[in-house]
Amino acid sequence: MSASSSGKGNIPAIEVRDLTVAYREKPVLWDIDVSIPQGVLLAVVGPNGAGKTTLIKAILGLIKPAAGQVRVLGKPYSRHNRMVGYVPQRGSVDWDFPTNALDVVLMGRYGHLGWFRRPGSRDVELAMAALEQVGMAEFAQRQINQLSGGQQQRVFLARALVQDAPIYLMDEPFVGVDAKTETAIVDLLKALREQGKTVVVVHHDLQTLTEYYDWALLLNVRKIALGPVSEVITEDNLKVAYGGRTAIGVL
């Protein structure tokens, strides 16, 4: 609970209260209270099955929780669209879909356009700029199934960028990507933080935590700790999260 008070004194970027999510009677998230202040770069970590993706989806309103509420910049989730940019897991879509990289990035503008309006030349400019930023401009016209995994991930990042949202949620962007993409993502995360955006990233590699992020949320069905990385990633906390076996030696 100390999280919200250590923020900038304004409303938290994301506030989750008493959140419980269950699949087939089994709780995946249990009574989560999280308050993420604006402007932090936060990693969500925890073992497999800890409910990291579920938390992201619940914040976005993609999953109906059994109990609890989510507020994004003080508003309930049904009204926060266009305030959140989203990078889903790469495997969540069919990359054989007949479209090219530029087109996928343009989808990031759809939310701003609203119903029925088509993207215009300004949207194309924004999309190209975003592709440029992730080093993918030369692949704009490339069919998406001809891109490598890392390139596909960067297309997703560019799509989130053109959403131009104050808050970003990213689900495992580092999974299965090449070194070049990893650097591109890290640069992007830093750039977003410098612009004062709030970024929440589901992350799986404990070793890079301190290097990449300033805050962390340690999760294993329940919330274990939330705060600056150095305070959260302690041996005791990791033991609670991962159960003695994996945590030792990671630091």
Next chain:
Amino acid sequence: MIMPQLEIMLIGSVVAVACVLPGVFLVLRGVALMSDAISHSILLGIILSFLVVRTLDSPLLIIGASLAGVLTVSLTEMLIRTKRIKKDAAIGLVFPVFFSIGVILICLKASNVHIDTDAVLLGELAFAPFHRMIMFGIDVGPHALWVMGVILVLNVALLIGFYKELKLSTFDSGLAASLGFSPVLVHYGLMTVTSVTAVGAFDAVGSILVVALMITPPATAFLLTERLPRMIGLSVLFGVLSAVAGYGFAHALDASIAGSMATMTGLFFTLALLFSPSQGLVTKFLTWKEQQVQFSAQMLAVQLLSHEGTDIESSENTIDNMVDHMGWRERDARRITRYAVQQGYIQREEKLLSLTPFGRELARKISIS
């Protein structure tokens, strides 16, 4: 006229049992719609074989038609392997071609014989008793009963003989392969059995009832049990019940028997869908409601605990405040409070809520674990 009626119900039941046996495995293996594809494709096999042997009673017809069924399966799988077409689209592309060629051949070459397209699709069980099996000059019963009887015996024998292989390759194909049971062999064996059964049954009941009988009773059973032997038993039961009840329904309405039997399989499925003790929608809804209340009551106890001994206790621990704080609706809040009191978590004085010793214990346990 009792005999023909009994015979129809008997044929229907034999067809039903013969169909559900492969059907159970089709449903469990996620290839249920192959039965749809096969039951349509066999038309081409039948008409081609007919054009060769020029009679509808030859066993060659069953062989030719079954080959067409298996060929459909392998062509579909070939199409999927090209990776140019997704699985669902591939299934829906191959069998219409077979069926179309079959229909065209019937119209052009065989429009004057018994096979007409209506009969293929719809079947006419009402006429089955009139087509008798004559052995050594003696009438031994309806032809369809003999054909399906033999297929049923074969299916039962194969099921018993290969039960272990079928079960293992269905639930753990990796393990099955490592033990030396070829998954491809089991798969094609099952597809062959499905084809032969569909060919035998289509004459009596039409291809759509074949699909209904192969998929629906096993799916109904799957809603009721997780154990394979029980699932097979229940499928047989629902198959026979659908056949008998379907005949009664058709008789009362003077309507298609095959259609009525398919309708009955659907009726049993709907009942299981709603009221299955483990999977039923109604049952699930009730447990979900109950769980919601139980969960909320526990949350209420935790909430009360966190306020206990503080100076806000008297102002915070009221129903009104809970409505506000927990984001509950007024009506739900009253039900949750009532549940919590009933379960002995809390007690109520006027508007003020407080924990019982049991509730305090419970709340502590929840908040620690």
Next chain:
Amino acid sequence: MDLILLAFTDYTLRTVIMGTALLGIVSGALGSFAVLRKQSLLGDAISHAALPGICLAFLVFMTKSPFLLFLGAVGAGWLGTIMMMLVTKHTRLKQDAILGIVLSVFFGFGLVLLTWIQRMPNASQSGLNTFLFGNASTLLVEDVTMMAVLGVIVLVILIAMWKEFKILSFDPDFAHVSGFRVTALDVTLTTLIVVAIVLGLQTVGVVLMSAMVIAPAAAARQWTDRLGLMVVVAAIIGAFSGVIGALISSSVPKLPTGPTIVLVVSAFVMGSLLFAPNRGLLWAAYHQYQNRKHLRAQTVLANLFSLAQNHDDPHYPHDIAALRAIGHAAFSQAMRQLESESMVLHHGEDLWGLTDKGIEKAQSVAKDIDS
């Protein structure tokens, strides 16, 4: 030629052709979305599920008015779809089993109603069973008019909500996050697909309608990597199949229209699978052959180069037998290719050596392998 002339002069044939062309356009366009959303078999299930709706509409209104029968079919098809979605969501049954159940049970019930209607004294000529196998020759001008009006409405909605349907089909979660009401979109698109399917029932029938949904889209997908183009190509393929099928069947006595159309459209699929540029199987096989040839040549170059390193002269010729000893590719072909690119020089007999160009190439190949 006579046939085409006939198509413009013969009134019945003209009606049929217009009907089949419309059917092809609408099912091709909407089918593209069904195929991309992996709902290909929805077409099969919906078309079967529509039968009881048609019969019920007839029983209630006692008329064969195409529009009322259409409404009944759409209602039943829609109900079947909703039931499929519900059961998929709430039980552990696999989707294909659920499709099979809806397909066969709805159809079975439709059959009960159909046979019941046929035995009613005043309805024996209702002709509802044309819906089973379709009969393009029964298409009347009023049927075609209705198909045209509804087809245009469906296509206009599709174009108006293009962006929404695209994002829904590619990434529904992202559509939600972008503020679109995904459930509403899903229901709208599914309704359009249902309408497209039902429009074709009278022409090609319940059993074969699924092919009209899947085949044009599957064929079109091979030719293009753009959604918009795919939908247009699918509509064109659908229309051509409809027209060609109708023309063929009208020129051969007793040849049924529905199955003929299905065979034509399936031929389009086959042709596209084999011959489409990039995705076509022949194209892919040719590329693979080229790659293999290229790789083989590179291996030979690298081997010649490494053999030559044992001598001080990088041009040093070697016997082909020595090359065979370290590689195992078919050499004569590879050597001939390399010679034509002047990478190697034939020193007579079986002796081959690198040229300057070959050395340069071999070095860059070696560098590629290292990095």
